[in-house]
Amino acid sequence: MRRTRMAAPVAATLSVALLAAGCGGGSGGVTKKTGTLDDPIVVQWGEPENPLVPTNTTEVNGGNVLDPLFTGLVEYEPKTFKPHNAMAKSIEPSPDKKTYTVELKEGWKFHDGEEVTADNFVRAWNYGAYAPNGQLTASFFSKIQGYDEVHPSDPDGDSGPKEPPKPTAEKMSGLKVVDDHTFTITLENPFTIFPTTLGYSAFAPMPDVFFEDKAKYEKTPIGNGPFKFEKRTPKQSLTVTSYDKYKGEDKAQVDAVKFKVYKKLTTAYQDLKSGNLDVQRQVPTSALVGGRWKEELGDNAIQREGMLTATLSFPLYKEKFQDPNLRKAISMAVDRESIMKSVFSGSREAMHEWAAPSVDGFEAGRCGQWCTYDEAKAKEYLKKAGGFQGTLTISSNADGSHQEWVKAVAGSIRDTLGIKVAFQPVPTFSEFREKINSHKMTGLFRSGWVADYPNIQTFLGPLYSTGGSSNDSGYSSPAFDKAMQQASSASSVKQANELYGQAADVLSKDMPVIPIYSQPIQAGKSDRVATATMTPRRSLALTTLTVAKPKE
């Protein structure tokens, strides 16, 4: 009796175990089912920080899912990353570059069947800008007329005790719907490259269902892009499938793509090598050493210039860093080339300019001698500045992988200038950001930037304009602001880029920030995927995915 009672559950567990073991097998070669929902293309991913709403997403994991789900007015071609009209039939600027008339293509539909009209854009943008909604990308709409009414700025800055005033309007006066497929955008000031910026995912149209039930929408996002949301298991995976009624030219070429969350890049890399993973968006540093990844992946290694930069910022609100000569001396004391070699084994590029390569308007070496290692000159400028008293601290968050290069920079400055330099870690990134936001930094601090749109303006305007949305160093220069303003109202994009270059020259004179390196994109794919294009923002362009031919 006793034995039979035990036997049944044991047998049941065993059979379940065997079944489970049988089902758990990985993918392998290419079959007819590859790229369909039964056997999707698997892409390395990380859990997004925020709900999947375009106006509330700025980081790359959320962005990589939203990009294929939505098609904005403008999209960037994945290979060249040049902007072109997508949902917009035309975007016509007025002669003074202040008003843009947008005409939409007709017959486009959201994944739930609703037609995309001008109203979907205007409503979405107003939602993103309205302060009480607390959306992350609010500042993207700040160029539009009437932004100050829906999102009043804090009178004494972010760190001041005063609360910002309540908004006096819910909608920006600069957005006007003309008819179902036309609307006009009026800007506060002329902005020549405005259409280029519209490719950022924050400018996506939103369907009516979003405004009706946001909680439900966050669980099952609906867009108008080449892929539609299929299913998601939080912290594990998210699957998208192709949207067959998509009207655009960049149609999906595979039926299903699964984004899989990996905690460790090294684990993802092992999976990539053994065919368990199809695209890894970032190869781990350990595999980059000595070019090992290129040997191991062969033709499947993907490398291109990126739009990510790492810099060190001066807290210009502190008295000791007022002298530009001191800032120049410190910048020239950083031996970028040898740090890149010793810390990153050459997998990142030393930076001698104010923007990452591959943005429009980039010019190599624009920062010139001030961003080049020169021991004698560094010492000379330190003398000019009257030396440096006390210890120079360089701060970084300790929960990222930045300590090594920051320490190397500290060492380089110490050895070259002969002053006391100390590395000052802050335990978590949130604490680090809070200190930066409230202007409590006492020495150099790590900063970085990922381009939002492929124009040099993205590396200048938000970072160095007086009161710019991410001006962490507190830099303020009338000459720079004036140059930026001139560039923004230039008659053509080409001329604008030239003028932005001149604004960057002002930075070279002042050195509010020390450029250190720019990071290329290093990705990998499996044999099951024939083509995969990475964008310079380190996201995978899903529409470029194609499945390899099955082996005979």
Next chain:
Amino acid sequence: MGRYILRRLLQLIPVFIGTTFIIYALVWAIPGNPFAGKCGSRGCPPTYIAEMTQQYNLDDPIYVSYFKYLGDLLTGNFGETYSGIEVSTLIQNAYPVTLKLALIALVIEGVIGISAGVLTALRGKGFLDSLVLASTLFLIAIPVFVTGFVLQYLLGVQLEWIDPSVSSDPGIGELILPGFVLGSLSMAYISRLSRTSMLENKSADYIRTATAKGLAPRRVVGIHMLRNSLIPVVTFLGTDLGALMGGAIVTEGIFNIPGIGGLVYDAILGQEGTTVTAVVALLVMVYLLMNLLVDVLYAALDPRIRYD
């Protein structure tokens, strides 16, 4: 016995409230606003930080916010993560996986550890004894992540017997290797523990008596000796389940297992008090229940020491 178990169950309540409060307060004490670091190098707009702080009751004093949380918890609402995902969903997804992994580790360490311990104790000094001694020393000396990476590389990448990482909803077959890695350290302890304990009892009077009165050696070892020797081992195994579940962070990371180790780790980094408290509170329950189970098991193994 029934009253004893009931009393023990009632004791769980203050322990539960105490631990959840301590954990909640500790997460609260991590410096920095959790929302300041959510926007990368861009820095979060102040309106976003203000809106989120209010939504998650972070501007209340800690007691108020804790009791709001506890109230939600009692009505079955585990709260939401900062990205708007229900914590209960996360727990539902992650707990079974980790439990499966920990149980597999427990079975592996129990079976291999006890058999190795018993065998070496019975055989006495010799090749087997030295082999077990050396290999357990080896396992204790190297950290789990080394065992994990080496086995993953050998079996997953070089030999291709297994996949280097497990699938999103892993079955038992996939979890055997991670389970082995997770349980390897405890396995070494258990084999030593059972060896010592067996050796001690081997020379005990009652064993000599049992042998003298002519019992079959099998019965002497299996019933008399093993049963008494297993008491410390069972105590160890019982508390180890909780330790295995909570300590699986490293193993889960290496094999990309979507379990609670990673969930808790991410939540601590992101200062998500709701997630950390919910997951850890459930871990505490596992610990408490396992301890209760061990105490009840004592009664079966040795009636003299049972709590009643």
